[in-house]
Amino acid sequence: MYKPKKIGVMGAGYVGLIKAVGFAEIKNKVICYDIDSIKIEKLKKGFLPIYEENLQLLLDSNLKEKNLIFTDSIKDVVENSEYLFIAVGTPSNEDGTANLEYLFNCLKDIARYMNNYKIIIIKSTVLPGTCKKASDYLKNQLELYGKNIDFDVVSNPEFLREGNAIYDFFYPDRIIIGTDNERARLAMKDLYKFFIDKDFPVLFTNHESSELIKLSSNAFLATKISFINELSRISEKVGANIKDISKGMGLDKRIGEKFLEAGPGYGGSCFPKDTKALYYFAKENNITLKIVESAIKTNEDQIKYSVSKIIKAMSPIEGKTLTVLGLTFKPNTDDIRESPSIYIIKELIAAKAIIQAYCFKGIPKARSFFVGEKNIKFCEDVYDSLKDSEACIIATDWQQFKNIDFDMMQQLMKENNLFDLRNIYYDNPRVKEMFNYFGLGVKTKVSEVFI
Numbered sequence: 001m002y003k004p005k006k007i008g009v010m011g012a013g014y015v016g017l018i019k020a021v022g023f024a025e026i027k028n029k030v031i032c033y034d035i036d037s038i039k040i041e042k043l044k045k046g047f048l049p050i051y052e053e054n055l056q057l058l059l060d061s062n063l064k065e066k067n068l069i070f071t072d073s074i075k076d077v078v079e080n081s082e083y084l085f086i087a088v089g090t091p092s093n094e095d096g097t098a099n100l101e102y103l104f105n106c107l108k109d110i111a112r113y114m115n116n117y118k119i120i121i122i123k124s125t126v127l128p129g130t131c132k133k134a135s136d137y138l139k140n141q142l143e144l145y146g147k148n149i150d151f152d153v154v155s156n157p158e159f160l161r162e163g164n165a166i167y168d169f170f171y172p173d174r175i176i177i178g179t180d181n182e183r184a185r186l187a188m189k190d191l192y193k194f195f196i197d198k199d200f201p202v203l204f205t206n207h208e209s210s211e212l213i214k215l216s217s218n219a220f221l222a223t224k225i226s227f228i229n230e231l232s233r234i235s236e237k238v239g240a241n242i243k244d245i246s247k248g249m250g251l252d253k254r255i256g257e258k259f260l261e262a263g264p265g266y267g268g269s270c271f272p273k274d275t276k277a278l279y280y281f282a283k284e285n286n287i288t289l290k291i292v293e294s295a296i297k298t299n300e301d302q303i304k305y306s307v308s309k310i311i312k313a314m315s316p317i318e319g320k321t322l323t324v325l326g327l328t329f330k331p332n333t334d335d336i337r338e339s340p341s342i343y344i345i346k347e348l349i350a351a352k353a354i355i356q357a358y359c360f361k362g363i364p365k366a367r368s369f370f371v372g373e374k375n376i377k378f379c380e381d382v383y384d385s386l387k388d389s390e391a392c393i394i395a396t397d398w399q400q401f402k403n404i405d406f407d408m409m410q411q412l413m414k415e416n417n418l419f420d421l422r423n424i425y426y427d428n429p430r431v432k433e434m435f436n437y438f439g440l441g442v443k444t445k446v447s448e449v450f451i
Ligand code: NAD
Pocket: 010, 011, 012, 013, 014, 015, 016, 033, 034, 035, 036, 039, 087, 088, 089, 090, 102, 105, 106, 123, 124, 125, 126, 158, 159, 160, 161, 162, 269, 270
């Protein structure tokens, strides 16, 4: 029989909110805290600060059931939790190293209000050795407050994908738990009983392995993408088709079909930052991770390559109106962090193009990002964004872009250039007939190669 747990979540972002809502849904008592009190006020009223499919439904029902509450009081979240998840950001510093400032601020706050034994669970993505450092830091802070309270720090990295986050919560590929003692191990087994009973794989390791599994997984996936992106350039040059290459390679079960989609480079809040964090961490330990270094470099090259392709084909680009479809770093999210689309727009504006942009969920965040920029117009409708445009650039592979009315698109556009950076129309002969079509690593009508 499962006894509901008192769970605190620190950080109501893309990860913290999913954890809070997910653990509430499986009948725990969850209290979620964020330093941003405006965000908390909205959440208390049921307004989400992010877009994630099905999150609203689960938020509404768990607020109603009172399994989930939000607070801007650090005292409330600490005092009312047996398990305390830390899910705050761990962004890159300017030099690419990991910034753990938010995490240590949380630990400082926890020490201040710590009232009894707790399990502190580090969900944020961190460098190997961080749990040990966090444990020492918390011990010191508690001593400063004259408190003699026991605790355990556990590593429990997060593997959710934005856009699939609720599914990933309930159907995880694996749960990784890094601990250094039996008490914490048993407590974590109890916390994850719902998943263990359903036979989802749970792997217990030491702290450092758990921390490194997270960074290595992201670095490996990023490498897979960079590999196919690099291949797409040679594919394009020799008249091969990168989509077929991905398919052909992926049919080998040892390789697997996933993460072999060529595109304008990987983006998001994690691959770019985590590959760099791992690379610089290894460097500080006198190890050069050459494969990770190449994956990072290839990604930077791929996005520049995508931009140069557009700029060269549209030359002279000054004063030309271009449509960009998709602003988010991937479909089904509103997240524009490190989005290739945003980078491409910045470069096109720098080259003096005028941008008309449309996205299903990315406009509010992109609007704030480009505030004050005169050469970008955000359109409420995909067809609005195509009016009088000289080129359309598909920057994000939202499913909905596949169902555009091509006749209307052709009628609205001034010129019929189509840059399909996600190859969503690669197997659509009609599109290739109607438009001056540029794919990435796929055969196009235009034989010029842009390197
Ligand atoms: P986010 O920026 O969406 O959310 C972080 C939240 O923490 C913000 O709301 C911020 O206000 C809050 N915060 C900052 N300092 C705080 C403090 N001292 N106390 C309480 N709240 C504080 O970040 P995210 O995307 O949810 O990522 C969080 C962590 O999870 C990162 O380490 C990230 O690498 C990792 N991760 C993210 C994803 C993802 O898909 N976004 C997936 C796996 C792992």
